[in-house]
Amino acid sequence: xxxxxxxxxxxxxxxPWCLYAREADTLSAARVVAVKALPVVRAAEEMKLEGKADxxxxxxxxxxxxxxxxxxxYGGVGGLKTxxxxxxxxxxxxxxxxxxxxxxxxxxxxxxxxxxxxGFSSVALYxxxxxxxxQTAKEYASGAAVHLETxxxxxxxxxxxxxxxxxxxxxxxxxxxxxSAGLGxxxxxxxxxxxxxxxxxxxxxxxxxxxxENGDIRSLRLESxxxxxxxxxxxxxxxxxxxxERGFPGPVIRRAAGFPFSxxxxxxxxxxxxxxxxxxxxxxxSTSLKLKYANNYTHYATHAEKNPMAFPYDLWYRQQSVYASxxxxxxxxxxxxxxxxxxxxxxxxxxxxGMFAEPRRTAFTGALSTRYVLDRFRVAAHLIYQGTWDVYxxxxxxxxxxxxxxxxxxxxxxxxxxxxxxNFEIDAFVKRSYRLPSFNDLYYRLVGNSDLxxxxxxQTGADLRxxxxxxxxxxxxxxxxxxxxxxxxxxxxxxxxQFRWTMLNIGIVDIFGLDVRLTAAWAAGxxxxxxxxxxxxxxxxxxxxxxxxxxxxxxxYIPVHSGSIDLSLGWRKxxxxxxxxxxxxxxxxxxxxxxxxxxxxxxxxxxxSKTFSFPALRGRSTVPELSLGVxxxxxxxxxxxxxxxxxxxxxxxxxxxxxxx
Numbered sequence: 001x002x003x004x005x006x007x008x009x010x011x012x013x014x015x016p017w018c019l020y021a022r023e024a025d026t027l028s029a030a031r032v033v034a035v036k037a038l039p040v041v042r043a044a045e046e047m048k049l050e051g052k053a054d055x056x057x058x059x060x061x062x063x064x065x066x067x068x069x070x071x072x073x074y075g076g077v078g079g080l081k082t083x084x085x086x087x088x089x090x091x092x093x094x095x096x097x098x099x100x101x102x103x104x105x106x107x108x109x110x111x112x113x114x115x116x117x118x119g120f121s122s123v124a125l126y127x128x129x130x131x132x133x134x135q136t137a138k139e140y141a142s143g144a145a146v147h148l149e150t151x152x153x154x155x156x157x158x159x160x161x162x163x164x165x166x167x168x169x170x171x172x173x174x175x176x177x178x179x180s181a182g183l184g185x186x187x188x189x190x191x192x193x194x195x196x197x198x199x200x201x202x203x204x205x206x207x208x209x210x211x212x213e214n215g216d217i218r219s220l221r222l223e224s225x226x227x228x229x230x231x232x233x234x235x236x237x238x239x240x241x242x243x244x245e246r247g248f249p250g251p252v253i254r255r256a257a258g259f260p261f262s263x264x265x266x267x268x269x270x271x272x273x274x275x276x277x278x279x280x281x282x283x284x285x286s287t288s289l290k291l292k293y294a295n296n297y298t299h300y301a302t303h304a305e306k307n308p309m310a311f312p313y314d315l316w317y318r319q320q321s322v323y324a325s326x327x328x329x330x331x332x333x334x335x336x337x338x339x340x341x342x343x344x345x346x347x348x349x350x351x352x353x354g355m356f357a358e359p360r361r362t363a364f365t366g367a368l369s370t371r372y373v374l375d376r377f378r379v380a381a382h383l384i385y386q387g388t389w390d391v392y393x394x395x396x397x398x399x400x401x402x403x404x405x406x407x408x409x410x411x412x413x414x415x416x417x418x419x420x421x422x423n424f425e426i427d428a429f430v431k432r433s434y435r436l437p438s439f440n441d442l443y444y445r446l447v448g449n450s451d452l453x454x455x456x457x458x459q460t461g462a463d464l465r466x467x468x469x470x471x472x473x474x475x476x477x478x479x480x481x482x483x484x485x486x487x488x489x490x491x492x493x494x495x496x497x498q499f500r501w502t503m504l505n506i507g508i509v510d511i512f513g514l515d516v517r518l519t520a521a522w523a524a525g526x527x528x529x530x531x532x533x534x535x536x537x538x539x540x541x542x543x544x545x546x547x548x549x550x551x552x553x554x555x556x557y558i559p560v561h562s563g564s565i566d567l568s569l570g571w572r573k574x575x576x577x578x579x580x581x582x583x584x585x586x587x588x589x590x591x592x593x594x595x596x597x598x599x600x601x602x603x604x605x606x607x608x609s610k611t612f613s614f615p616a617l618r619g620r621s622t623v624p625e626l627s628l629g630v631x632x633x634x635x636x637x638x639x640x641x642x643x644x645x646x647x648x649x650x651x652x653x654x655x656x657x658x659x660x661x
Contacts, residue, residue, distance in 0.1 A: 168654025
């Protein structure tokens with residue numbers, strides 16, 4: 001298998017010169033563009049954020065309403081927020097920023113609370129994979145994927161900017177600033193935001209009302225993006241720095257009087273720089289090169305001097321990652337194209353924990369794909385290979401150091417699209433996905449389980465879409481049945497802290513589901529209105545041991561029923577939005593007994609915004625605008641928990657003012 005990885009890598013490195021030496025194809029340029037543009041499988045959910053005045057504050061707020069998505073939220077502005085799609089688990093979901101995966105040093109779960117939603121032009125969810133040309137191999141290999149896109153500003157010789165301030169409940173203050181400038185073929189964008197919140201809110205506890213303590217956060221995010229054009233292609237460079245210091249309030253359990261619930265603190269210093277270059281060499285051959293370096297530092301302390309009940313821990317972890325991807329696409333004959341993508345990534349995890357394993361992992365991922373794209377019928381087939389080499393400094397670190405240090409897997413997939421009628425479309429996919437336990441799963445203190453086995457999933461799904469436009473009305477309907485079988489599913493269950501988890505395998509999990517989305521929209525003159533209803537049915541059952549007490553039980557934190565309703569009304573530059581999210585009962589353990597039952601919950605939010613234009617201040621065709629908005633969350637003051645023991649806030653509100661020029 002190692003020879004296979006080396007062989008695929010050598011093909012990847014040699015292919016550009018072989019293909020570029022070939023004579024240019026005489027295919028029509030218009031038909032080649034058609035091959036590139038049409039997707040085989042469309043996004044399951046997508047939200048355009050660019051230019052919207054009422055963009056949610058955090059990325060987790062956007063994903064929360066997507067069908068089939070559960071966002072685990074541990075409470076408050078600074079609480080950990082992770083995403084789970086169709087019961088696959090947070091670690092099985094790839095979060096991609098401009099096509100490059102975001103890695104995180106804590107539990108390999110991307111904390112969505114670290115990203116402001118208004119920093120992206122669009123957010124899209126794919127339950128299988130994007131199946132577009134010039135993807136990275138890791139995009140093909142992910143079980144499901146959330147794609148975050150940043151827009152390149154169209155700024156010929158001018159400067160535009162935005163100043164925004166959010167303030168609200170829990171002493172929350174969130175100023176942000178962004179600015180973009182263009183000079184010929186080069187554009188520069190810089191942005192930053194600061195967030196402070198005390199995280200203090202009331203919640204009921206054993207017949208009394210208490211205040212959530214130690215949930216404060218201070219964070220600073222700085223980003224810069226540089227875009228440029230070269231003949232027949234374009235490039236971009238993105239630098240990101242994030243620092244935070246926050247408290248972990250801990251789960252609510254009965255404790256002795258006078259003792260705090262938690263005094264745990266965590267600070268993070270994350271940095272990455274990534275870049276990409278896409279080049280059209282001739283009418284048939286294109287390449288995409290992407291590079292990234294990431295350095296994530298985490299410091300965790302329990303501060304036993306403040307809470308005598310806590311174990312005395314003062315630990316730091318540093319994870320470094322180097323990543324490179326080369327994707328190549330060749331149009332054999334319109335509409336048939338072939339892609340070869342090869343990724344190499346090196347990861348290292350260091351810590352001051354005594355006898356720490358200090359693991360190093362080198363991973364190779366290769367994807368060979370082919371696409372046949374017509375207007376009404378499209379098909380794509382993919383074959384993905386992944387091989388990893390693990391090296392440890394401390395050979396007493398556990399089972400993974402005693403076994404073969406090289407592991408690999410083949411992951412084939414097939415995607416289809418068919419439009420039998422003008423307004424009716426069907427797409428379907430079947431794929432095999434695979435994930436190794438991360439270093440964090442294996443070796444984090446009070447988290448790691450060095451006996452974890454790799455997770456293997458078989459995924460199948462289909463989308464049936466119907467769309468109709470009649471005068472000012474537009475109707476969309478989508479029904480999506482799916483089935484996933486996951487072997488050795490890796491399950492992360494929080495213990496007494498958001499930092500300390502229990503990692504374990506569940507032998508076999510069968511997941512049967514159905515997602516439904518209905519949308520109606522109307523627009524006439526100055527008025528517009530829309531309504532969207534989403535519903536998700538998920539039966540994620542433990543089928544590991546026939547006859548056991550948990551056979552057929554729902555796995556932890558997966559609701560059987562969930563859904564959302566969104567209503568919006570617009571008049572000129574006024575916009576009113578109401579949204580409600582519902583999640584049915586769940587269990588915090590595989591044993592579905594009353595002690596582990598997490599009650600169903602629903603919350604309703606309201607927002608109102610108004611945009612003012614100032615044509616008199618127009619400069620170089622840009623009209624300055626001022627937007628004012630108010631958001632009221634949980635307007636009925638419901639008390640609920642998404643994760644057992646972590647109460648969520650009741651009614652809260654925020655105000656925002658934004659000036660664009």
